[in-house]
Amino acid sequence: MPDAANPAPMNTPSRRRFRREGEERRRQDLIEATLDSVAEHGLQGATLRTIALRAGVTAGLIRHYFPGKEELLQEAYAALMGRMTEQAKAALVMEDASPRQRLAAFVTANLNVPIIDARVFSLWATFIGRAGADPSLARAHREGYLGFRNEVEAVVAEVLAAERREPDASQLRHHAIAINAIIDGLWIEGCLAGDMFSPGELAAIGIKTVEAELGLAPEREDNQ
Amino acid sequence: MPDAANPAPMNTPSRRRFRREGEERRRQDLIEATLDSVAEHGLQGATLRTIALRAGVTAGLIRHYFPGKEELLQEAYAALMGRMTEQAKAALVMEDASPRQRLAAFVTANLNVPIIDARVFSLWATFIGRAGADPSLARAHREGYLGFRNEVEAVVAEVLAAERREPDASQLRHHAIAINAIIDGLWIEGCLAGDMFSPGELAAIGIKTVEAELGLAPEREDNQ
DNA sequence: GGGCTATTTATACACTTGCACAACAAGCTC
DNA sequence: GAGCTTGTTGTGCAAGTGTATAAATAGCCC
Structure with missing residues (x-):
């Protein structure tokens, strides 16, 4: 019996070499690997082994940072949502711009890369599809949605104020709902079939x- | 050992009783059970055993009607898409109505039940989330989307013609893209958080x- | 009613999954 | 460098997966 429990007496063929990373780094790597896996293979294809492979570790390690797969997925979704809303709102912080310009910039930002992105859309759709059955997902969405809509409503109020118009709360709400829908709808079209639109076309349609x-009133074509 | 391989010598405890259904009926039942399972538990939870249980048969039978799970899912998605586009277009066949009324009816139909429906949305999101990785899904979506948009464009052309306006092809296309986005965006909001809107509110916003x-020009408030 | 056929059940199998746990080594402290 | 902590690996396991296939029986034709 030359090869029993010890396969070769020369040297234990050595386990895989590894480095100890900081906790925060590892967690973020694992979350990113999770998002990549979900985007590529869907929730069903995002197995612990697939995720670990992509993160460059072995599957067992995941349990060292997360109580279970469920929690890993939840944190990954939270990270995704946070990034999306953060990017969207970032377009609103413009100094020295008229309300109307800020609104236009907001629409433009939401209808171009990196917000128009097939991977992000795939993730959004995959997770949101579970919102009907998972209350925590539904709540997370609602909070993100309302936050977004409130931002829209605030800018709309500024724009209309600059036009000397005084909409009541109901009108403001309706404007915000409608504008949010316009951006969402165009965002989906752009993510799913970006090649059907010329660059900047979606943003132009959105603004108009x-x-x-x-x-x-439509802008003059000849301004600068 | 009173209970060995034969648990009771009295009578073979009998297999499950069953009825033979027509092929078309069985296929449709299985597809419906598949959609139910996907809507409730997602793609990962839609196992052959779950689907079979819901359809009132045993898992093995599925293989008698479908080559494999993959094909069952594809047919289920096709059935879903067919039903959605069919319902959407049905709102357009109105005799004795002005183009503008038909457009309004179209918007209204798409922003009320049964098209506003959490289950359908969940299914749509779950499947469309895989479009980035599955070209056949992406193609199916694109065809459905373009069909829908062309319907919109046709009605828009009628509406504008009735107003003595003569938009060129590019303007028509932009209108269709925008209106499609408005309907899609409001549809999503209604499906995900229908309780945040009063009945008919989404449709009213959509039409406006x-x-x-x-x-x-806005309609007079006092017509009938 | 007696047989025939093919729908349906039931079981088996190879494989994957999430999770548990023991062994190991990377890198800090002294 | 020795020793210790703990991040990391590897293996094992029970449950569940899709598929294959044999056995049974429902319902039709005569």
Whole structure:
């Protein structure tokens, strides 16, 4: 019996070499690997082994950082949502710009890369599809949605104020709902079939539609 | 050992009783059970055993009607898409109605039950989330989307013609893209958080936004 | 009613999954 | 460098997966 429990007496063929990373780093790597796996193979294809392989570790390690797969997925979704809303709102912080310009910039930012992105859309759809059955997902979405809509509503209020118009709360709410829908709808179209639109086309349509919704006079074509 | 391989010598405890259904009936039942399972537990929870249980048969039978799980899922998705586009287009066949009324009816139909429906949305999101990785899904979506958009474009052309306006092809296309986005965006909001809107509110917003996009004069409030 | 056929059940199998746990070594402290 | 902590690996396991296939029986034709 030359090869029993010890396969070769020369040297224990050595386990895999590894480095100890900081906790925060590992957790983020694992979350990113999870998002990649879900985007590529869906929730069913995102197994612990697939995720670990992508993160460059072995499956057992995941249990060292997360109580279970469920929690890993939840944290990954939270990270995704956080990034999305953060990017969207970032377009609103413009100094020295008229409300109307800020609104236009907001629409433009939401209808171009990196927000128009097939991977992000795939993730969003995959997770949101479970919202009907998973209350925590539904709540997370609702919070993100309302936050987004409130941002829209605030800008709309500024724009209309600059136009000397005084909408009541109900009108403001309707404007925000409609504009949010316009952006969402165009975002989906862009993510799913970006090649059907020329660069900047979606943003142009978005701005025009939003301004029509608000009853703003069309901009002159010849300004600068 | 009183209970060995034969648990009771009295009578072979009998297999499950069953009825032979027609092929078409069985296939449809299985597809419906598949959609139910996907809507409730996601793609990962839609196992052959779950589906079979819901359809009132045993798992093995599925292989008698479908080559494999993959094909069952594809047929289920096709059935879903077919039903969705069919319902959406059905709202357009109105005799004795002005183009503008038909457009309004179209928007209204798409923003109320049964098209506003959490289960259908869950299914749509779950499947469309895989479009990035599955070309056949992506193609199916694109065809459905373009079909829908072309319907919109046709009605828009009628509406504008009735208003003595003569948009060129590019303007028509932009209108269709925008209106499609408005409907999609409001549809999502209604499916995900229908309780945040009063009955008919989404449809009212949709009509107003669409008419603003087309530059139609607001309707008088006092007509009948 | 007696047989025939093919729908349906039931069981088996190879494989994957999430999770548990023991062994190991990377890198800090002294 | 010795020793210790703990991040990391590897293996094992029970449950569940899709598929294959044999056995049974429902319902039709005569």
